[in-house]
Amino acid sequence: xxxxxxxxxxSCLAHTGLAxxxxxVFPDVEFQDKSDPIFAILSSMDYQQGRIDLPGGQxxxxxxxxxxxxxxxxxxTVLVDLWGNPNGDSLGMIFPVSYTPLDENAxxxxxxxxxxxxxxxxxxxxxxxxxxxxxxxxxxxxxxxWRVSNGYEKIxxxxxxxxxxxxxxxxxxxxxxxxxxxxxxxxxxNYNLRALGRKGVLQxxxxxxxxxxxxxxxxLPSVAKMTAFQEGARYAxxxxxxxxxxxxxxxxxxxxxxxxxxxxxxxxxxxxxxFWFFALLPIAWxxxxxxxxxxxx
Numbered sequence: 392x393x394x395x396x397x398x399x400x401x402s403c404l405a406h407t408g409l410a411x412x413x414x415x416v417f418p419d420v421e422f423q424d425k426s427d428p429i430f431a432i433l434s435s436m437d438y439q440q441g442r443i444d445l446p447g448g449q450x451x452x453x454x455x456x457x458x459x460x461x462x463x464x465x466x467x468t469v470l471v472d473l474w475g476n477p478n479g480d481s482l483g484m485i486f487p488v489s490y491t492p493l494d495e496n497a498x499x500x501x502x503x504x505x506x507x508x509x510x511x512x513x514x515x516x517x518x519x520x521x522x523x524x525x526x527x528x529x530x531x532x533x534x535x536x537w538r539v540s541n542g543y544e545k546i547x548x549x550x551x552x553x554x555x556x557x558x559x560x561x562x563x564x565x566x567x568x569x570x571x572x573x574x575x576x577x578x579x580x581n582y583n584l585r586a587l588g589r590k591g592v593l594q595x596x597x598x599x600x601x602x603x604x605x606x607x608x609x610x611l612p613s614v615a616k617m618t619a620f621q622e623g624a625r626y627a628x629x630x631x632x633x634x635x636x637x638x639x640x641x642x643x644x645x646x647x648x649x650x651x652x653x654x655x656x657x658x659x660x661x662x663x664x665x666f667w668f669f670a671l672l673p674i675a676w677x678x679x680x681x682x683x684x685x686x687x688x
Contacts, residue, residue, distance in 0.1 A: 410437035416459055417491055432472065433491060436465040445482045447504050449624045450586070450593045452617045457488050466501065485595070485614060498599035498607060500584070500614055506591040508635030509626075515557045515564075515641040524551060527646050545573040552580055552604055555645050562587040562626045563615050566645055569601060582607050585644055588620045589628045590635070592644065 413420075413430075416438040422430040438459040443452045446463060454460050461469065466484040469492045470476045482502040490497035531548040538545060553567035567582040582597035582604075595614065599607050620626070637643075 409441045410439050411459075413438065413491075416488055420491065429493060432468065433493065436461060436468060436492075443483075444621075445502065445504075445593075447482065448621060449504060449588055449590065450482075450618060450620050452485070453619065454485065454617055455613070458485055458613070458617070459488055460485055461492075469499075470501075482593075485617070487610065496603070498597060498603055500595040500597045503594045503596070504591060505594055507639070508591060508637040509589060509629045510587050510592060510637045510644060511640050512557065512559065512562065512587065513640065515559065518555070518642045520551070520555055523555075523642055523646060524548075530646070544575070547571040549578060552601065553582065553608060555641075557641055561615075563618075564641060564644060565611060565615070567597075567604070567607075577601065580604055580607070582611075583645075584611065584615055584618075586615075586618045586620070587626050589624050589626060591637075593618055593620075 486499040549569040552569045555566035564585040570579040584595040586593040
């Protein structure tokens, strides 16, 4: 009986992820004053590793020790309370353990699910990405009037920060755009990873600065390897007699043709506001945090 119970416990841990406290994941960061508001926020979150079944039952992660996963609730704490964004839904977020969510150079990938159905990849080998970019640039400029009238900044799509690449063997697609917002001191990196499944697409949007492009590119294979679909939800499980087929292919995924106009704006604002949050924190918090990170005290 004990062996059976142990097996059940281990199985549960394998599917829910192993939640670790802040001090275990970041042993080099110490707080002399445990009443520090920053400590209260960071220590309230669960830093998960291992096998993690994502909400919705379509996909899961296998997070190695050099990364950690935050639940949707903890992700909301980061995006809303720490980075100053509006409330939003997600499947969670992935970070490298080299950064806490409050580090100035922290980057992470926000996970979400798009239930558009099975995306055919037959067009992948014939897409002219230069033509696609020009079309996306025209669309972005055309939508600026709508953005301004709805209280958003104008956006200019400067070009590919990383040209699209599709790996047919694992059905995963990634690309990166360089965006310029009116009034922003620096351009924004919009790095995207998509994993194709039977009933939709697992989306990973990286929150990072243009200066972190090479760092994200280096990490991309590891992050992509973490993502997988549940049995029965894989791309190969598609049944044309009963499953919905998406109205777009690989080119449409990149161009975002079926996304609402606010979709790109919402993601882009997350990327932009992440770099503004330090200006919003009380000065005492910021000085305290920077001093601790530099001294380890």
